[in-house]
Amino acid sequence: MKAFxxxxxxxxxxxxxxxxxxxxxxxxxxxxxITLIIVAVAIIASLNVQNFTKEIExxxxxxxxxxxxxxxxEIKEIETKIKRIENVEHYTFYSKTDVKKQMQQESEVFKTVxxxxxxxxxxxxxxxxxxxxxxxxxxxxxxxxxxxxxVSVVRYGEGMVDKMVKAFSAVEKITYGVVAALILVxxxxxxxxxxxxxxxxxKEIEIMRLVGASNITIKMxxxxxxxxxxLFGSIVPIIMVIYGYFAFYRNxxxxxxxxxxxLIQPEPFVYQTSLMVIAIGIVVGMIGxxxxxxxxxxx
Amino acid sequence: MDLIRLKNVEKKYxxxxxxxxxxxxxxxxxxxxxxxxxxxxxxxxLIKMLYREEKPTKGQVIVGGLDVAKLKNKKVYKLxxxxxxxxxxxxxxxxxxxxxxxxxxxxCIGEKKDAIRTKVLKALEDVGLKNKVHEYPDNxxxxxxxxxAIARAIVNDPKLLxxxxxxxxxxxxxSMEIMKVLEDINKLRGTTIIMATHDKEIVNKMKxxxxxxxxxxxxxxxxxxxxxx
Ligand SMILES: Nc1ncnc2c1ncn2[C@@H]1O[C@H](COP(=O)(O)OP(=O)(O)O)[C@@H](O)[C@H]1O
Ligand SMILES: [Mg+2]
Numbered sequence: 133m134k135a136f137x138x139x140x141x142x143x144x145x146x147x148x149x150x151x152x153x154x155x156x157x158x159x160x161x162x163x164x165x166i167t168l169i170i171v172a173v174a175i176i177a178s179l180n181v182q183n184f185t186k187e188i189e190x191x192x193x194x195x196x197x198x199x200x201x202x203x204x205x206e207i208k209e210i211e212t213k214i215k216r217i218e219n220v221e222h223y224t225f226y227s228k229t230d231v232k233k234q235m236q237q238e239s240e241v242f243k244t245v246x247x248x249x250x251x252x253x254x255x256x257x258x259x260x261x262x263x264x265x266x267x268x269x270x271x272x273x274x275x276x277x278x279x280x281x282x283v284s285v286v287r288y289g290e291g292m293v294d295k296m297v298k299a300f301s302a303v304e305k306i307t308y309g310v311v312a313a314l315i316l317v318x319x320x321x322x323x324x325x326x327x328x329x330x331x332x333x334x335k336e337i338e339i340m341r342l343v344g345a346s347n348i349t350i351k352m353x354x355x356x357x358x359x360x361x362x363l364f365g366s367i368v369p370i371i372m373v374i375y376g377y378f379a380f381y382r383n384x385x386x387x388x389x390x391x392x393x394x395l396i397q398p399e400p401f402v403y404q405t406s407l408m409v410i411a412i413g414i415v416v417g418m419i420g421x422x423x424x425x426x427x428x429x430x431x
Numbered sequence: 432m433d434l435i436r437l438k439n440v441e442k443k444y445x446x447x448x449x450x451x452x453x454x455x456x457x458x459x460x461x462x463x464x465x466x467x468x469x470x471x472x473x474x475x476x477l478i479k480m481l482y483r484e485e486k487p488t489k490g491q492v493i494v495g496g497l498d499v500a501k502l503k504n505k506k507v508y509k510l511x512x513x514x515x516x517x518x519x520x521x522x523x524x525x526x527x528x529x530x531x532x533x534x535x536x537x538x539c540i541g542e543k544k545d546a547i548r549t550k551v552l553k554a555l556e557d558v559g560l561k562n563k564v565h566e567y568p569d570n571x572x573x574x575x576x577x578x579x580a581i582a583r584a585i586v587n588d589p590k591l592l593x594x595x596x597x598x599x600x601x602x603x604x605x606s607m608e609i610m611k612v613l614e615d616i617n618k619l620r621g622t623t624i625i626m627a628t629h630d631k632e633i634v635n636k637m638k639x640x641x642x643x644x645x646x647x648x649x650x651x652x653x654x655x656x657x658x659x660x
Pocket of ligand 2: 474475476595
C-alpha cells in the first residue's frame with residue numbers, strides 16, 4: 133500500500149516536472165522519437181530479412197547433373213556416395229524422362245519442343261536434387277559432390293543468397309552504428325533534462341533528506357521522469373510502425389520482387405515490434421535518468 | 432534514561448579546522464537543553480553530528496540507540512525520522528501552502544492521507560497557526576514562518592527536536608513567542624529539545640539546562656543554567 137502511495141507521488145511529481153521543463157523535455161522526447169523510428173525500421177527490416185533468408189534457405193537445393201553416358205550401375209554408385217556425405221539430409225533422383233515431364237508441365241513451349249526429342253539425343257540430364265542439413269556449408273557439400281566420377285555440373289543458388297545476405301548485413305551494421313550514436317545523443321539530452329529538474333528542486337530534495345525520506349523515495353521521481361520521456365517518445369514511432377507496416381504490406385501484396393521474398397504477416401508482428409519499441413524507449417529514458425541521478429543527486 | 436550520549440567526540444573538518452574537541456556528555460529523555468557559545472564555538476557542528484549531517488572523526492555519538500557514526504548513508508533516513516530539525520532560515524518551500532509544507536514531511540515518508548490530515552492540523556494547532564493553513568510562506572511574518580517550520584519538525588511526533596538558532600532572525604518579542612511554543616512542545620509532547628543559540632536573554636529567562644562551548648571545548652554543563660561568557 134505504502135509502496136503504491138509513494139509510486140503515485142513519484143509519477144505525479146515526474147509528470148509535473150516534464151510539463152514544467154517543457155522545452156527541454158520536448159527536445160528529449162523528439163530525440164527519442166527519431167531514434168525509435170530508426171530503431172523500429174531497423175527491427176522491421178532485419179526481422180524480415182531473417183524471415184525470408186530462412187525461407188530461401190529452406191528452398192535451396194543442390195542440383196547434381198550426371199554425365200550423359202552414365203550407366204544404371206554408376207547411378208547407383210553415385211547415389212551411395214551422395215548418401216554418405218554428412219551434410220546431406222535428403223535427396224531425390226530425377227531421370228531424363230522425369231525432368232522432361234516436369235518441364236513440359238511447366239510450359240507449353242517446352243511441351244512441343246521436348247516432344248520431338250528422343251531420350252538418347254536429349255540435352256537433358258539425369259539429376260539428383262539434394263537438400264542439406266546446414267545451409268552455411270552448402271558450398272563445401274557441393275564441392276564434395278562435384279568430385280564424384282561422372283558428375284558433370286553441380287548447381288545451387290550460389291551468389292544470389294550470399295550476396296543478398298551480405299548486402300543486408302552491411303546495411304544492418306550501418307544501422308546499428310547510427311542507432312548507437314542516436315541513443316548516445318538521446319541519453320545525453322535526457323541526462324541534461326533530469327539535471328535541470330534536479331537543480332530546480334534542490335531545496336525540496338534537501339528538505340526531503342532532513343525529514344527522513346529514503347534514498348529510493350528521493351530518486352524515484354527523477355528516474356520515472358526519464359521513463360516517461362521514453363514512453364512519450366515512443367508514441368509517434370509506434371503509430372508509424374502499425375500504420376506504416378500495414379500500408380507497406382498491403383502495397384506490396386506481402387512480398388517483394390518475387391514470391392520468394394515473403395514479408396512477415398503484419399499481425400501480430402506490428403504489435404510485438406511496438407512493444408519492443410516502447411521497451412527500448414523506456415529503458416533508454418531510464419538509463420539517462422538513472423545516470424543523471426547518480427551524477428547530480430548525491431544522497 | 433539518556434536519549435543522547437556522546438563519548439570523546441572530536442570533529443575535525445577536511446580543511447583542518449577542529450570544531451569539537453573531546454566532547455563527552457549525556458542528555459536524558461524529555462530534557463530542554465541550550466547549547467551556547469560564541470560564533471564559531473562549534474554549536475552548529477554539534478547539532479549537525481546529532482542528525483548525521485556530519486560524522487564525528489573520533490568517538491561515539493548515540494542518538495536514540497543509533498550509533499550515528501556507524502550509520503550507513505543509505506540508513507540515515509531512519510535517524511531522521513526520529514527527530515525534527517529547525518533552522519534559523521526556516522527552509523520552507525515557497526510554492527507550497529502552510530498546510531502543504533507541513534504535510535510534505537509526512538508524504539515523504541509514505542504516510543496515509545487521512546493520518547496526514549489529522550497530524551498536520553494538530554501540529555499547526557500546537558504552534559498556533561490553525562488560521563493560516565492555506566497561506567503561502569511569503570505572506571507570513573518571520574515568526575509565523577518559523578512556527579510553520581516547527582510544525583513541520585514535530586508533525587511526525589519525534590522524540591528529539593534540534594533547533595539551530597531558531598530565533599536568530601527574529602526580534603525579542605517574536606523570539607519569546609517561539610520559545611513559548613518550544614516550551615509547550617517540550618512539556619505537552621515530552622519531546623527532548625536541543626537548541627543552539629547565542630541569545631543571552633532567552634537563556635537567562637528560560638532557566639533550562641545549558642551546555643557551554645568555547646572554541647570547540649565543553650566549558651560547562653549545568654542544570655538551570657544561565658548564559659556565561
Ligand atoms: N563545513 C565546514 N568545513 C570546514 N570548517 C567548518 C565547517 N563548518 C564549520 N566549520 C568551522 O568549524 C568551527 C565551528 O563552526 P560552527 O559549528 O558553525 O560554529 P557555531 O555554530 O558555534 O558558530 C568554525 O571555526 C567554522 O569555521
Ligand atoms: Mg552556527
